[in-house]
Amino acid sequence: AQTVTQSQPExxxxxxxxxxxxxxxxxxxxxxYLFWYKQPPSRQMILVIRQEAYKQQNxxxxxxxxxxxxxxxxxxxxxxDSQLGDTAMYFCAFILMDSNYQLIWGAGTKLIIKx
Amino acid sequence: xxxxxxxxxxxxxRRGQEARLRCSPMKGHSHVYWYRQLPEEGLKFMVYLxxxxxxxxxxxxxxxxxAEFPKEGPSILRIQQVVxxxxxxxxxxxxxxGTDNSPLHFGNGTRLTVT
Numbered sequence: 001a002q003t004v005t006q007s008q009p010e011x012x013x014x015x016x017x018x019x020x021x022x023x024x025x026x027x028x029x030x031x032x033y034l035f036w037y038k039q040p041p042s043r044q045m046i047l048v049i050r051q052e053a054y055k056q057q058n059x060x061x062x063x064x065x066x067x068x069x070x071x072x073x074x075x076x077x078x079x080x081d082s083q084l085g086d087t088a089m090y091f092c093a094f095i096l097m098d099s100n101y102q103l104i105w106g107a108g109t110k111l112i113i114k115x
Numbered sequence: 116x117x118x119x120x121x122x123x124x125x126x127x128x129r130r131g132q133e134a135r136l137r138c139s140p141m142k143g144h145s146h147v148y149w150y151r152q153l154p155e156e157g158l159k160f161m162v163y164l165x166x167x168x169x170x171x172x173x174x175x176x177x178x179x180x181x182a183e184f185p186k187e188g189p190s191i192l193r194i195q196q197v198v199x200x201x202x203x204x205x206x207x208x209x210x211x212x213g214t215d216n217s218p219l220h221f222g223n224g225t226r227l228t229v230t
Contacts, residue, residue: 037221045158045206045221091158105158 002027004092006106013082014114020067021077021109023092031097034068036077039108040088048090051075053097079111087113119144119209119222120189127228128197136192136225140209147190148219149175149182152204164190197229 004025013019025034036048051059051068058066063083067076075094079086092106120139128134140147145166150158160174164184175182179197184190194201204226208219 045208045224093158 002029002094002096002104004094004104004106006090006092006109008109009107010110010112012112012114015082015084017082018078018080019082019111021079021090021092021111023075023077023106025073025075025092025094025104027073027094027096027104029096033095033097034066034075035093035095036064036066036075037091037093038086038088039091040085045091049077082113084113084115087111119207119220121205121207121222121225123225124223125226125228127230129230130198131196134194134197134201134227134229136194136205136207136227137189138192138207138209138222139189140207141220144209144211144220146210146212147184148208148210149190149192150206150208152206152224158206161192194227197227199229202227202229 004023006023008022011019032053034051034053038046038048049059049061049064049066051066053070058068063080065078067078075092077090089108089110091108094104119141122137126134138147147164149161151161152158162169162175162182163171164182166184167186179195181193190207192205204224206224207222210219
C-alpha cells in the first residue's frame with residue numbers, strides 16, 4: 001500500500017529564516033510524481049512544487065526547493081527567506097504516473113512564521 | 116479565468132438531513148474529483164467523475180453518499196441522512212484531461228458541520 005508520512009505536526013520559525021519540512025513515502029512503483037501543497041487559512045489548496053520521480057535534479061520554485069532522495073523515499077521541502085504569508089498547512093502527496101486522481105496524502109505540517 | 120468554484124463555503128445540517136455540495140470546474144476542464152479532509156488529516160480521495168460518468172468511486176462510502184457530474188451544470192456531491200461523522204471539509208478539484216498528470220486545481224472547499 002502507498003503511504004506518505006509527515007513526521008512534524010507543527011513547526012514554527014522566525015520570519016526570514018529557512019525551514020525544512022520533512023516527508024517520506026512508501027511505494028513499490030518506480031514512476032510517480034511528488035507534490036507539496038499549501039493550504040492557507042482560506043482553505044484553498046495551492047500547488048507549491050512538483051517533482052517527477054524520474055528526474056534526478058531537485059525542483060525549485062523561487063524560495064521553495066525540494067531535496068528528493070528517491071532511494072530513501074524522502075521528499076523534503078525547503079523554504080528560504082520565510083515570509084509571514086508562508087504560514088499555512090503544508091501537505092506532501094504523490095501520485096502514480098498511470099493515474100492522476102489517486103493522490104496519496106500526508107497528514108500535513110502546520111507551519112507558523114513568526115514576525 | 117475563474118478557478119474551481121465550490122458552494123456553499125459553509126453548510127450546517129442537522130442529523131438526518133441531506134447535504135448537497137456543488138462544484139463548478141475550471142473552464143475547459145471535464146474531469147472532477149472529490150476529496151474529504153477530516154480534522155488533522157490529509158485529503159482522502161472519494162470519487163472521480165467525467166461528464167455524465169463516474170470513473171472511480173472507490174473512496175466513497177457505499178451508503179448515503181452519491182455524486183454526479185451532469186452534461187450541464189456543476190458536479191454535485193450528495194450526502195443523505197447526514198451523521199456527525201460526516202462533518203469535514205470537502206474539496207473538489209478539476210483537470211483538463213484524466214491522463215496527462217497535470218496538477219489538479221482545487222476549489223476552496225465546503226465545510227460541512229452536522230449538529
